[in-house]
Amino acid sequence: MAYSDKVLDHYQNPRNVGSLDKSDPNVGTGVVGAPECGDVMKLQIRVDDSGKIVDAKFKTYGCGSAIASSSLATEWLKGTSVDAAAQIKNTQIVEELSLPPVKIHCSVLAEDAIKAAIDDWKAKQQARTTSQEVKA
Amino acid sequence: MKTPIYLDYSATTPCDPRVVQRMLPFFTDTFGNAASRSHSFGWTAEAAVEEARSQVAQLLGAHEKEILWTSGSTEANNLAIKGVAQMYRPKGNHLITAITEHKAVLDPMKYLETQGFEVTWLPVDGQGNIDLAELEAAITDRTILVSLMAANNEVGTVHPLERIGALCKRKGTLFHTDATQAAGKIPLDVEAQHIDLLSLSAHKMYGPKGVGCLYVRRKNPRVRLTAQMDGGGHERGMRSGTLNVTGIVGMGEAARICREEMATEVPKLRAMRDRLEARISKALPDAVRNGNPDARLPHLANVSFPYVEGESLIMGIKDIAVSSGSACTSASLEPSYVLKGLGLGDELAHSSIRFSLGRFTTEQEVDFAADRVIAEVKRLREMSPLWEMVQEGVDLSKVKWTLH
Numbered sequence: 001m002a003y004s005d006k007v008l009d010h011y012q013n014p015r016n017v018g019s020l021d022k023s024d025p026n027v028g029t030g031v032v033g034a035p036e037c038g039d040v041m042k043l044q045i046r047v048d049d050s051g052k053i054v055d056a057k058f059k060t061y062g063c064g065s066a067i068a069s070s071s072l073a074t075e076w077l078k079g080t081s082v083d084a085a086a087q088i089k090n091t092q093i094v095e096e097l098s099l100p101p102v103k104i105h106c107s108v109l110a111e112d113a114i115k116a117a118i119d120d121w122k123a124k125q126q127a128r129t130t131s132q133e134v135k136a
Numbered sequence: 137m138k139t140p141i142y143l144d145y146s147a148t149t150p151c152d153p154r155v156v157q158r159m160l161p162f163f164t165d166t167f168g169n170a171a172s173r174s175h176s177f178g179w180t181a182e183a184a185v186e187e188a189r190s191q192v193a194q195l196l197g198a199h200e201k202e203i204l205w206t207s208g209s210t211e212a213n214n215l216a217i218k219g220v221a222q223m224y225r226p227k228g229n230h231l232i233t234a235i236t237e238h239k240a241v242l243d244p245m246k247y248l249e250t251q252g253f254e255v256t257w258l259p260v261d262g263q264g265n266i267d268l269a270e271l272e273a274a275i276t277d278r279t280i281l282v283s284l285m286a287a288n289n290e291v292g293t294v295h296p297l298e299r300i301g302a303l304c305k306r307k308g309t310l311f312h313t314d315a316t317q318a319a320g321k322i323p324l325d326v327e328a329q330h331i332d333l334l335s336l337s338a339h340k341m342y343g344p345k346g347v348g349c350l351y352v353r354r355k356n357p358r359v360r361l362t363a364q365m366d367g368g369g370h371e372r373g374m375r376s377g378t379l380n381v382t383g384i385v386g387m388g389e390a391a392r393i394c395r396e397e398m399a400t401e402v403p404k405l406r407a408m409r410d411r412l413e414a415r416i417s418k419a420l421p422d423a424v425r426n427g428n429p430d431a432r433l434p435h436l437a438n439v440s441f442p443y444v445e446g447e448s449l450i451m452g453i454k455d456i457a458v459s460s461g462s463a464c465t466s467a468s469l470e471p472s473y474v475l476k477g478l479g480l481g482d483e484l485a486h487s488s489i490r491f492s493l494g495r496f497t498t499e500q501e502v503d504f505a506a507d508r509v510i511a512e513v514k515r516l517r518e519m520s521p522l523w524e525m526v527q528e529g530v531d532l533s534k535v536k537w538t539l540h
Contacts, residue, residue: 003451011451017519034537035522036482038445038471042521059521063447067519112538 004098010068028121043113069110145494152342188388197325208348212335219361228278263428264293286318291427292436301330320394343390347383406434415506452512461488
C-alpha cells in the first residue's frame with residue numbers, strides 16, 4: 001500500500017502518544033473500534049474552564065492510516081474549543097492525509113473518537129453540575 | 137548485509153543462478169518448438185523438455201511420462217480438479233477438500249458446486265490438521281476426488297500424505313495434492329504416499345515464474361482427465377499449447393537441485409527458522425506461533441503478535457519483506473481465512489506475520505529481522521490501547537467494543 005508522506009510521518013513520529021488520567025473530571029476519554037475489526041482508538045482531551053482543549057493524547061491499535069488519523073486528530077484538538085472540535089469531519093482528515101478509499105474508515109473512526117471523548121467530558125461536566133446542585 | 141531482507145520465500149523464490157545458466161541458451165540459440173518434428177531445432181528443444189520431465193519425475197518418485205507441463209500450480213490444480221470431475225462424472229459427483237486449501241483449489245471446487253457437484257469442506261483443528269476419521273467418514277461411493285495440500289502456504293502445517301493416500305486408495309477414490317509449498321522441503325514420493333495427482337510450481341523452488349506441472353498417475357489406477365484447454369493436443373492431449381521450453385528447462389534444473397541438496401538444505405533452514413522463533417519468543421514471550429509445531433515446513437514461521445496490528449507492524453519493518461495475515465494488506469478487508477480456519481480470533485489473525493526463509497537466507501539476516509520485529513512490536517505496543525488495558529489488568533474479551 002502506497003502511503004502519503006504525511007501518513008508515513010505521523011506513523012514514524014506520532015504526535016501526542018500517551019494517556020491522561022481518565023478519572024479526572026476535566027478529561028474526556030473516547031474508545032472506539034474493536035480488536036476483531038483491526039482497529040481500536042483511544043483519544044483523550046483535557047478541557048479547561050473556558051471550554052478550551054489544553055491537551056490531547058491518543059493510543060491506537062490499527063494500521064498506519066489509523067495511527068496517522070488519530071495522531072493528526074490530537075494535533076488539531078490541542079488549543080481549539082470543544083465546540084470547534086465537535087465540528088471536525090472525517091473528510092478533512094482524508095484530505096489532509098490523502099487517504100485512499102480503502103482507508104476512509106480510519107478517518108471515520110478518528111471522528112467517532114473525537115465525538116466520544118467530547119461526549120464523555122460533557123457527561124462528566126453534567127454529573128458534576130448535578131452533584132453540585134444536589135449539594136447546594 | 138544488504139536491505140531489504142527477503143523473508144517471503146513462500147510467496148516466490150529468486151531463480152537459482154544455476155537455473156538461469158541452464159535456461160539462457162534456450163532463449164536465443166536452441167529456441168526451437170518442442171513440437172517441431174521436422175528439424176533439429178525442434179529435436180533439441182524436445183530433448184531438453186524430456187530431460188526436464190525426467191528431473192521433475194525423479195523429485196516425485198514418478199515416471200517421466202506422468203508429468204504434464206502447465207503454466208504453474210493454479211493451472212495444475214484447475215486441471216486436476218475440473219479434469220477429474222468432468223471425466224469421472226458418471227462414477228460420482230462428490231469431491232472432498234479442506235477449508236485451509238489455497239484459493240486455486242477452493243475456487244475450482246466452488247465452481248464445480250455450481251455445476252451439480254457436491255463438495256465436502258473438511259474443517260481443521262487449531263494447528264491446521266484434518267481429522268483422518270472425519271475424512272474417512274466423508275468418503276462415499278459417489279466420491280471421485282480428495283484434494284488436500286501437502287503443506288499449507290500460510291502456517292506450514294504438513295498433512296499426513298501417506299495415510300491420506302492409503303485411505304483414498306482403500307476407499308477407491310483419487311487423491312490429488314497441491315505440493316507447491318512442499319517441493320524440496322519435505323520428501324515427496326507418489327508411490328509410497330499413494331498420490332494420484334500432484335501440482336507443482338517452479339517459482340516456489342528456485343525456478344522461473346510461469347511454469348509448473350501436474351503429475352498424473354498412469355497405472356494402478358490409470359488416471360484420466362478432461363482437458364481444460366482445446367488445441368494442438370500437446371501433453372498427451374491433456375494440456376494443449378506450445379511448451380514453454382525455457383521455463384521447463386529451468387524447472388527441471390530447479391527440481392534436480394532440490395532433490396540433490398534437500399538433505400543438506402533442510403536442516404540449515406530448520407535451524408535458522410528455529411533461531412528466529414527462539415529470538416522472538418525470548419524477547420516477546422506472548423508471541424503466538426501458529427500451525428503444527430511438529431509436522432510443518434522447515435523454512436516457515438507464522439507468528440501472531442497480540443496487541444499490535446499486522447499492517448502497521450509490516451510498515452514499521454519495511455526493510456524486511458514478509459507477509460501478513462492482516463486484512464489491511466489485502467483488498468478484501470477480511471483477515472486470513474486460513475488463520476480463521478484454525479480458529480484464531482480475528483485479533484490474532486490481524487497481527488500475524490509469515491516469515492519464510494530460503495536458500496539464500498543467512499543467520500545474520502535472521503537475527504537482524506528478529507531484532508527489527510521485536511523493536512517495532514515494542515514501539516507499537518507503547519502506542520496500543522489494548523496493550524495498556526492488559527497492563528492494567530483488563531480482560532479484553534470482556535470489554536464491550538463499539539463495532540463499526
